[in-house]
Amino acid sequence: MEAALTASFATLTSVLSEEQVVRDPAACAGVAVDGLAPQCLVLPRSEQEVAAVLRFASEQKLGVIPCRNATKLGFGNTPRRYDIALSLKELNRVWRYEPDDLTVSVEPGMKLGDFQRFLARRGLWIPLDPPGGARASLGGTVAANAQGPLRLKYGAPRDMVLGMRIATTEGKIVKTGGRVVKNVAGYDLGKLLIGSYGTLGVIVEINFKLFPLPAHRTTWRLAAPNLTQTREFRRALLSSPLGPLRTVTMDSEAAALVSGHEHDQAQSYEIRVEFGGTETVIRRSGEMLQSMARALELSETTLDGASAEAAWDRVADFESALSSVFSRAVLVKASLPISAGEQFLELAGLEAAKEGTRTACLNHSGVGIVYVGLLTQEVRPSLGGVTNSLRKAARRLGGALVVLRSPAELKRDIDVWGPPGDDFDLMRRLKEAWDPQGVLSPGRFVGGL
Amino acid sequence: MRQESPSRPSGYGPGEAPRWEDYSKCIQCGLCLNSCPTYRVLGHEMDSPRGRIYQMIQVERGRLALGDSFVRHMDLCLDCRSCETACPSGVHYGRLIEAARGQIERSYHRGPGATFLRRLFFRELLPYPSRLRAVGKLMSLYQRSGLEQFVLASRLLKVLPANVEKAARLAPRVENPFFRVGTVTPAIGTRRYRVAFLSGCIANLAFARLNEATVRVLARNGCEVVVPKDQGCCGALCVHAGLRDLARAMAVRNIRAFAREPFDAIVTNSAGCGSVLKEYPGLFEHGSQEHLAAAELFSARVKDVTEFLAGAELNTGLAPQRVRATYQDPCHLLHAQRIRKAPRQLIGAVPGIELIEMKEPDICCGSAGVYNVLHPEMAAPLLAAKMRRVDETGAELIVTANTGCLLQMRAGVAASSNPRRRVLHVVELLDEAYRQA
């Protein structure tokens, strides 16, 4: 088996040059998934090379996982097989940048932070604050439809991607969508790829719609004594004419993780709201926010520019903040009706307490996405029970729950994605159509796709 | 691209028929659909303006017979012309439906019962003010003697077709004494205008008080009001029914009656009448130049009473009315005459009144002339929907500007959870406010 594989990797070097196929065990261990390291790490430099690798893998029936910075590599089920780590690191060029049209074509290996710096020179940005923050790659962000609290104002990658080029497992490059902001020609196959976690094809170029950077931004911090107050504030904020860029609510543990030091007020909640726009927007928003805070008797302060930006990046990269302190932590993400966020926070605390565990909860309260971290230094089988209870709660509230991070040994006992719905058969057949050999991230997605 | 050659002979008979110049303007975009009351209720393309035009075209092309199906869908149209307001292409739908109905009237046999009733009403009754008065007197007797209550309660009418009973229940209250024509009312204060008032036919019996109020309000606004004696029915009901020859005869008579002197305006308080009066020239397009010219002269002077008052300097001696009101646009004022602002402006001129716009004030209430009598199954859901829109506003007073709408809305109020709500014509509201001042 091993010998046969070695022989076939030799064929791979007929497609890629020697130095693009890394078989160094240390390098491979760096992109391990749930303790499983690939046979090799390949570094294609063009879309054609990506396609060639996929065709090769298809022919050899090998498992391929696309990656870049490994910020989201822990998401998903343990792979059924994992032979090749397909790094898109070398694909990080910008094509066709049209700042006046507010469009750009960019390769997936570009890091979000680098991309933002590039765009900022012309006063533009791509309003994404996904997990992984500035380190996240554009390809990974799109493949996971990853978004943070900015979704409130700007939407998710699915709302900003105009078109893509995709390498398929047949070794072809196909195009979806286009480069213009309005386009309804043909099936929107791009939507299938966005959020497919690399299970259908590999994104090799993305056309984004860009946005002007707000001229001014202010972040407000509010302290709330209980969830009733945070709920009232959320209602007031969202039904006001203010259009905040983003808002989150954190319990004290989450606030402590994000700010990097012990939180002063135990048993309380911190709300953050960011506004952006002209000075007038900032002033009006500030006034209205202060009067909302007064009405609810919440204390408020502002964060200044640079520190605010860093603070939001830590909010986006909640997972790193969590895992740097609790290396064995379990992190789940619930997608809920906006109105159910506070209730879920409460339930999460209670369920975890039953198992003697504390939680760090981060509610993207404008969009109904709640992250719950189970703060633990050792793996206990009972944590699986907690995630199952949380999933039941999320479903009861009309939502869904996925496990974003979990120690590999626990993954065997828990369902990462939750039970699929009545549309699963279609998903299965779509997967078969795109990836008949099952080479892309095998077994990692919903229902073991 | 479909070839446009008509392969079969036209299904229309001689005389006026829907014309290419009119129906070719329809681009089948469908923007009219949701503005059409019958489409809203039935959800069938056949009962939409676009569908009706398509059917007219198919008859022209010989693909559809001028038969039962066609007639049913043309009959069901309220001729509210809401679709004209919705139409981006400027299709004169009213002209098309009226021409189609003219064809039906000439070439389609409705069966003996319907033919007899139509003949009786349109040809033997409407054109003759004296006969109308006689019927009015009988009706009055019937309504006041208690006989009506007896008949309605007795289920006697159940032996007749269902429509007759429903019609009996919707019959207007005859108002004694009837409105007198052939009068001249002097202006109160300085005379600024001399206007003629077209008082209507049935309205003289059933809306006598409204007509009197109209004259009083005009007089208070510096008008000397002449009510010509020889006037008669405007012909609106005939035009809507496709009886164009009859309508022409009525038009000729009115043009003559009002041509005696150059009045500053010919005023009407009925939107249905007003829209036809303004469209008299359309009746003579194929006739003599002389008639056409006279009709044009006549129509140019016709003004709805709200249009006239809003355009004059309104006497503001109005007593405050502390009431929440909502306004229902009469179809033939809004869609046929494009008058939207004037009535609202007049209501707004009454101090203290709180005007809350209902949603969809531009959708027909189901009255449409005698439509509610002929098609109660369609009129009822339209009225129910309208009353829900009224309820949403919390208004205690419904204001409108047309006689048919008044009747229909009053029927709606009577059947509603709040039967004490009032329904007034704009001039009745003004009249009350003047009299209390």
Add this chain to the structure above:
Amino acid sequence: MQEARTARALPLDDLKRIVGERNVLWRAEDVMLYEYDGLSAHATPAAVVFPSTTAEVSKVVALAVRTGLPVVARGAGTGLSGGAVLTEDGLVLGFSRMNKILEIDLENQRARVQPGVVNLDLSLAVSDAGYYYAPDPSSQKACTLGGNVAENAGGPHTLASGVTTNHVLGLEAVLADGSVVHTGSACWDHPGYDLTGLLTGSEGTLAIVTEITVRLCRKPEAVKTLLAIYDAVPDATRTVASITARGITPAALEMMDGFTLRAVEEATHAGYPMDSAAVLLIELEGLSEVVDEEAGHIECACLENHAREVRRARSAEERDLLWRGRKNAFGALGRVTPNYYVQDGVIPRTRLPEIMEFMEDVGRRYRLRLGNIFHAGDGNLHPLLLYDKRDPDQCRRVTQASAEIIARCVELGGSITGEHGVGIEKNELMPLLFSEDDLALMRRVKAIFNPEGRLNPGKLLPTGKMCGELRVQASAGG
């Protein structure tokens, strides 16, 4: 009188059993009313069925497919690419009876509706509470949300707020075998492939949508509408880029050329200047002081680009009037020509001056009058080609001129359709945009949902029966 039909067995009794006798139309004089939509007339359906529940839709679809009858779903039939008409003998599923708003949940900013709900009726239902449904196709007074989902409808205000696909959270749909699936959810994220996103814009060729969960938006505090008047078209097109360059995203940014606006003015008396070469209609939404401020910046941008005058609507009434002019613009041209053909190309917005020049040239070469109405802010063009369909030569010239314009849009990096859809109008043009590999993948996806091709056959993908031709509509609006 009876039209000859190719006789595929019509299971009329079964249909009547499923939806009830009165909800089936099958007489020639009735079904002929369902042979057209906003594009033009095509095949006459064998029957039109009006279901009132998802279960009925499911049974009808299963029956139709079993008997080999094609099925097309129809909302109001206002579409401009032939999405709601049959290309061959089959069934029309009319959704006018499935028109209920099932749930409005304002705290969660969403509503659940049946597909037959009229777009504007949803906004009307939530307007008192201060909300609205954002996508606003010009036909919004009549078109249904089911149709909007099928076509991924746009509209003038999608510049800032996105098109239909950005506002749909979840769907219930009936598949070709009659089974019912639920995609997405009522929340903002849902694990699994984004089938909601795939079905939106699939033009009824993958599934028949029976329930839709949409997002509702909060109404802005203030709205300001400006009308910038120009003596030269290039000045207007250049202004578009300089507005975006100032970092302002208007809620809507529309352009009309002088020829069009004269027709519009005659029809609506909106107060458009009769002697100008072009106007921009610009709308701003947001906090009131901010909107005022932005209006100032936009005024500068317009004047710097030699606008003759910039007017601001002073009241809601003036604003409505300006919009009525714009929304009725297509039809207004119907007053000056027996027929017109409306195109729906897209280009990157900075290429507006170029395409304008090109279209002028096309008009000259083909001896055709063109009216121009654009969603300028997002580069979505609606040139109207005026003609008289009784003249075969004019028809030919319109088809060729349109094809040239569309091809040029693609060359400039744009698309063949921005919001009207591909349907039967442009399916043969798909190879302009997509390679054989791209199309093969689309076919493979279609085969999963609609293996026998019974759902809306002959649409969206090239049939290969015509070679790269445009199918011109008789006339259009929207």
